[in-house]
Amino acid sequence: MIKARGLARRFSARGRTVDAVRGVDIDVADGELVGFLGPNGAGKTTTLRMLTTLLRPTAGEASVGGCDLLADPVGVRRNIGYVAQGGGTGPGFTVAEEIELQGRLYGMSVPAVRARIAELAERLDLAGMEKRYAATLSGGQRRRLDVALGLVHTPRLVFLDEPTTGLDPQSRANLWEHIRALRAEHGVTVFLTTHYLDEADSLCDRILVIDNGEIVAEGSPDSLKERVSGDAASIVVPAGSVGAAAEIAGRLPGAHDVSTVDTTVRFRVPRGDTAMPELLRALDSEGITMTAMQVHRPTLDDVFLTLTGRTLRDAERKEPADVA
Numbered sequence: 001m002i003k004a005r006g007l008a009r010r011f012s013a014r015g016r017t018v019d020a021v022r023g024v025d026i027d028v029a030d031g032e033l034v035g036f037l038g039p040n041g042a043g044k045t046t047t048l049r050m051l052t053t054l055l056r057p058t059a060g061e062a063s064v065g066g067c068d069l070l071a072d073p074v075g076v077r078r079n080i081g082y083v084a085q086g087g088g089t090g091p092g093f094t095v096a097e098e099i100e101l102q103g104r105l106y107g108m109s110v111p112a113v114r115a116r117i118a119e120l121a122e123r124l125d126l127a128g129m130e131k132r133y134a135a136t137l138s139g140g141q142r143r144r145l146d147v148a149l150g151l152v153h154t155p156r157l158v159f160l161d162e163p164t165t166g167l168d169p170q171s172r173a174n175l176w177e178h179i180r181a182l183r184a185e186h187g188v189t190v191f192l193t194t195h196y197l198d199e200a201d202s203l204c205d206r207i208l209v210i211d212n213g214e215i216v217a218e219g220s221p222d223s224l225k226e227r228v229s230g231d232a233a234s235i236v237v238p239a240g241s242v243g244a245a246a247e248i249a250g251r252l253p254g255a256h257d258v259s260t261v262d263t264t265v266r267f268r269v270p271r272g273d274t275a276m277p278e279l280l281r282a283l284d285s286e287g288i289t290m291t292a293m294q295v296h297r298p299t300l301d302d303v304f305l306t307l308t309g310r311t312l313r314d315a316e317r318k319e320p321a322d323v324a
């Protein structure tokens with residue numbers, strides 16, 4: 001559905017250049033829900049704007065929705081939906097009017113677009129709000145309307161730029177449900193950007209991590225977490241058994257970073273859920289009784305930290321002024 005090779009964008013003006021995107025390769029299969037994760041200024045929006053034909057790449061090539069990005073931008077636009085960060089068409093329109101206007105822009109007939117309004121209102125929990133002015137909607141409702149606008153012409157591929165930024169937790173969870181349903185019930189391929197780790201973790205089949213214009217990691221949320229450091233495990237044992245328990249833990253397949261503090265033994269293993277029963281049996285056979293245990297899966301924040309040496313929050317830096 002998306003295949004990009006060496007996609008790059010350099011902004012230059014007044015003797016200053018910014019390499020916003022430095023030659024990224026992106027592959028997204030039909031029906032996938034892929035997240036583009038990175039801190040502010042990493043290059044997410046610039047990549048999205050290139051893939052949606054809004055910005056010309058300075059290098060590279062791509063095929064999006066079966067059409068060549070450079071040779072057939074109109075074809076690309078016909079096949080995709082794009083929900084920008086700000087969204088909205090302007091003040092003074094009702095929900096139905098906004099959707100109708102968008103549909104007409106895509107060349108849909110009035111009866112077709114009216115039918116589509118009813119369908120989208122139903123699908124995105126906007127039923128009964130069609131006559132309300134869009135300006136009076138809550139943040140969550142406004143975002144759902146933005147998604148409806150991106151779907152009006154029934155695209156097979158939809159790009160969502162930070163769909164839940166600024167929403168309260170309940171509205172975020174609600175929008176996640178709608179995004180999942182798009183894929184599950186309608187087979188829509190979704191490519192979204194986010195700087196929320198929990199969003200990428202809970203929503204996406206696959207995540208591309210972008211930092212400073214380059215893709216620094218890629219994989220399922222679980223495989224990314226596994227790749228980085230394994231699960232963090234700790235057990236508490238009687239004071240006289242700490243040394244023996246640490247030795248046993250260190251013999252578990254893939255165990256590393258074993259350390260002890262008082263009666264606690266800490267270590268990392270690739271999969272805590274399979275290692276702990278094995279450890280329990282080994283301790284048992286040595287007559288050591290474990291009094292407590294904990295296993296923590298690493299978070300995507302750990303992944304980012306390991307890959308870049310910075311937390312996502314640290315990585316967010318002040319944006320230079322626009323030069324395009």
Ligand SMILES: Nc1ncnc2c1ncn2[C@@H]1O[C@H](COP(=O)(O)OP(=O)(O)OP(=O)(O)O)[C@@H](O)[C@H]1O
Nearest residue numbers: 011020040041042043044045046319320322323324
């Ligand atoms: N029109 C422009 N002129 C100059 N620099 C730009 C322009 N657009 C983006 N940039 C710069 O390119 C880099 C990448 O910006 P981009 O908006 O793609 O990041 P982002 O990952 O989407 O960030 P955010 O999460 O804040 O939306 C930043 O350094 C930004 O300042």
